[in-house]
Amino acid sequence: MTRYVVGRVLQAVVVLWAAYTLTFAILYLLPSDPMELQLAAAGLQLDSLTPEQLAAGKAQFGLDQSIAAQYWHHLWAALHGDFGISLTQQTPVTDLIGQRIGKTLLLSVSAATVALLAGSALAYLATFARWNPLRTFLTRLPALGASFPQFFIALFLIQFFSFQLGWLPATGSEGPSSLVMPVLTISVLNSSILAQVLIKSFDETLSQPYITTARAKGLSRSAVHLRHAFRNAVLPAMTILGVIVGLTVTSSIVVETVFTREGVGKLAQEAVLSQDVPVVLAVVTIAAALFVTVNLIVDLLYPLLDPRISHTRTRIDPEVVTAV
Amino acid sequence: MSLVDIKGLDVGYLRHRTITPAVIGLDLTVGASEVVAIVGESGSGKTTTANAIIGLLPANGRITAGSAIVDGIETAGARERTLRRLRGSVVGLIPQDPMVGLNPTKRIGAQVAEAIKLRGGTDDALDFLSEAGVPDPQLRARQYPHELSGGLRQRALIAIALAGKPKLLIADEPTSALDVTVQKRILDHLSGLVREQGISLLIITHDLAVAADRADRVVVMQGGRKVEEGDPATILSSPRDQYTRKLIAAAPRLAHSGRVVPRFDVRGEDVPDAVLTLTDVSKTFSVSDTRRGRRGFNALDKVSVQVPRGRTHALVGESGCGKTTTLRIALGLESATSGSVVLDGTEISGLSWNQVRPLRRKAQLVHQDPFATLDPRFTIEQSIVEPLVSFRIGDRRSRKARARELLDQVALPASYLDRLPRELSGGQRQRVAIARALALEPDLLMLDEPVSALDVLVQEQILQLLADLQKNLGLSYLFVSHDLSVVAEISHTVSVMSEGRVVEEGPVAEVFTNPRSEYTRELIDAIPGRRADAA
Incomplete structure (x- = not known):
């Protein structure tokens, strides 16, 4: 077991490193001059500097070194939590993100939780319902939810709850009421995806012979559904948990922009527009870290939920196991 | 009155708003402590009949005519609540394929205990496991299905069926999924159990030879209808129906009155290259x-063929x-x-x-x-x-x-x-x-x-x-x-x-x-x- 965990953690580290390196390569090999970007942010033209000033500036940011040297320098710094200085705002990237990450994490965690609960509940009801019209309606609902673009849902919610009813603030990030609509916006898509996978998994599970065994014991429908079908149906759906958490991060870019929440998503959106390379690199790295961590947790949870997956017991040829 | 009393039963499956009949005008009784076998090929209606008895017809299954009274309760048109009282405590089911018949994420003991608890019993799950012939029940009860061989899983399923203390056991194709010798041992054990405890047994099989070996009475079904019924000796010696005759001819042992006669005899002939x-x-x-590191497992040992x-x-x-x-x-x-x-x-x-x-x-x-x-x-x-x-x-x-x-x-x-x-x-x-x-x-x-x-x-x-x-x-x-x-x-x-x-x-x-x-x-x-x- 320990061997498995260590191997799996190492794998996660490699994935994270690959994500960082790939992003670094893409961003730093883009045909734009970081010096020019910085000067433009300060309202200056590249031509207005003397060659000496330019060289001094390049030396200050390490831009006179080779790509490899820059890469190692940045990677080493990033490992120590230093993502450099924002080109546009002239403040350390770590500080910029540090001020905003709390709000984004709150949004992401709430949205993921709501998506998880709503998606599971919907799938559970859709497969448990016996009245055919209701069953059909609930089964098709996720397809509808997954087909609306998020900005559209966000604008619809603002129009309805803020402008028509005036219940919730349309923008801002103060207080719990400002969280409701962003969370709803993100979780509509995510819960729909989860529900679609879960419904399929439930249908598959309910057609298994062991469900017949459970019913033949005399268990009620609800007992069969909860005690025998649920856990087995959830197992194949667990893999998409990682995807869903990843999606909440991507979604936060759209949602924070629409609701003008001062979070990492909005920071990322602004950084991309102004080609603020260190900020983009830091955001991508943090998102990748989150994604890798969630997938790692899911992988480590699997053996606890599915006794068939075990990393300690003897593995034998299947032909041999069936022998009495 | 018989434990199972089926009269003029019609069962069909609803597909695209029309009902395809699966069982037509079936009369069938199973008496107390009687062993009855229904023989037929896929589509003969034998499994539908069994499902009707235990109230487990699929969602599109409909009983369109006739009655099926099980232990005094009419199951045709009965509500789920009524049927549920039959399942487990009156009729137990031993499903066809033991490899997939147990919940893979629940321990064996818990799956047996669930059946005991349902009828309000306080017996020990281990007793039923050992009764079903599971060696070392303490160990097995703690294990998950994938840790057991097919034969042991079959026995665990029998334990689950017994745990409800049913009056009738239905064994669905008990010889199809496992090795012949394992299956024979399990069937011998099961036959012994039902005789000892006076439980009735309904065997569903496509193999007339299996039915004839085990049952007091054999019912042959074809295309949803009963084509022949009688005690095995009579059916084997003087089958009235054409289909039954075909079934007898297809079973090597039945065709040669209990002996297995190979089709080819090449003794003494020259062996071709x-x-x-x-x-x-x-x-x-x-x-x-x-625990022991990597070790070799000899799958084949000097095999010459x-x-x-x-x-x-x-x-x-x-x-x-x-x-x-x-x-x-x-x-x-x-x-x-x-x-x-x-x-x-x-x-x-x-x-x-x-x-x-x-x-x-x-x-x-x-x-x-x-x-x-x-x-x-x-x-x-x-x-x-x-x-x-x-x-x-x-x-x-x-x-x-x-x-x-x-x-x-x-x-x-x-x-x-x-x-x-x-x-x-x-x-x-x-x-x-x-x-x-x-x-x-x-x-x-x-x-x-x-x-x-x-x-x-x-x-x-x-x-x-x-x-x-x-x-x-x-x-x-x-x-x-x-x-x-x-x-x-x-x-x-x-x-x-x-x-x-x-x-x-x-x-x-x-x-x-x-x-x-x-x-x-x-x-x-x-x-x-x-x-x-x-x-």
Whole structure:
């Protein structure tokens, strides 16, 4: 077991490193001059500097070194939590993100939780319902939810709850009421995806012979559904948990922009527009870290939920196991 | 009054707003402590009848007429709540396939305890496990289904069924999923239990021989109707219905009043040269074990097998005996740890994949499960010509002509070329699989349990087809099976395998009449139909 965990953690580290390196390569090999970007942010033209000033500036940011040297320098710094200085705002990237990450994490965690609960509940009801019209309606609902673009849902919610009813603030990030609509916006898509996978998994599970065994014991429908079908149906759906958490991060870019929440998503959106390379690199790295961590947790949870997956017991040829 | 009293029962399945009948006008009774068997092929309505009795018809199943009274309760038109009182505590079910009949994420003990708790009992789950013949119940109760062998899972399922203290047990196809000797032991144990405790038993099977061995009364069903009913002795000695006669003819032991008479007797004949020779083949798998590190597991230990040209050689044994590994090595899919494999004069052990590939044309494989072996999205024609395409033989037109010819050889009409596998029955699919294997004109067919997933009558037809093909095309077969009754119908010679070794070999006629090893004797004894000699 320990061997498995260590191997799996190492794998996660490699994935994270690959994500960082790939992003670094893409961003730093883009045909734009970081010096020019910085000067433009300060309202200056590249031509207005003397060659000496330019060289001094390049030396200050390490831009006179080779790509490899820059890469190692940045990677080493990033490992120590230093993502450099924002080109546009002239403040350390770590500080910029540090001020905003709390709000984004709150949004992401709430949205993921709501998506998880709503998606599971919907799938559970859709497969448990016996009245055919209701069953059909609930089964098709996720397809509808997954087909609306998020900005559209966000604008619809603002129009309805803020402008028509005036219940919730349309923008801002103060207080719990400002969280409701962003969370709803993100979780509509995510819960729909989860529900679609879960419904399929439930249908598959309910057609298994062991469900017949459970019913033949005399268990009620609800007992069969909860005690025998649920856990087995959830197992194949667990893999998409990682995807869903990843999606909440991507979604936060759209949602924070629409609701003008001062979070990492909005920071990322602004950084991309102004080609603020260190900020983009830091955001991508943090998102990748989150994604890798969630997938790692899911992988480590699997053996606890599915006794068939075990990393300690003897593995034998299947032909041999069936022998009495 | 009988425990089960069915009168004029019609059951159908609702599809596209019309009801397709599955059971028509059935009358059936099961008395207290009586053992009744329903015999019939797929689609005969036997399983529908069983489901109606336990109130487990699928959602689209409808009882359209008649009545089915179980323990005094009318189940036709009954509400779920009423049916639930029957399940478990009045009628227990032993499902068909023990490998998938248990919840994989719950411990065995908990699954048994659930059934006890439902009827409000306080007994110990361990008692039922040991009653069902599970050795070391304390250990097994803590384990999960995947840690148990098929035989133990079957016993665990019996324990679950017993835990409800039912008056009637339904055993659905109790002989289809497990090894013959294991299944025989389990059925013997079950028969003993129901007799001791006075429980009634309803056996659902496609095999008349099994029914005749176990039941006090046999009911033969065909196309949803009951065609014959009576005690086994009467049915076997004087069957009234044409269909029953066919069933008797298809069971090797019933056809020869309790004796197994092999079809071919090659004792004393010259042995033709071998198309496939395995000499001293051993195979060691490396097994990882955290406590003891990696260790070797001997799947095969110096196995020597010869398939004479134009004849059928059978490999017989139970799961894990190494017969499938032998087949895979003979096909070049697996490499032997030591020993030699000579296919049509060429040594293939040690050759690379690309070197073996041209030889694949000489030996083709027919798989066990006709439902899984055909690509569901390929038409029959596409499936059959795939080997030709793969070896770049002929053009579109000549391939189509060849596909027609092959379908004709396996006795299927050419109109099937455009069909999809799901439109075909199991037997028809197996014919397609055979046609595909013949496409490259091989000398040798490797048949891996080719009929074990089929009904008895379909089995007989496929075996006949294989025998005809052998005669007409001069084919040789390596026939892998766990079922000696099938081997008797097709093979000239046989190797009996156990734990990776060949324990006995020779002409089938010799091995069946004079089995030298205890294990072979046990296998022969497990062929159902013993009661036929009394008839």
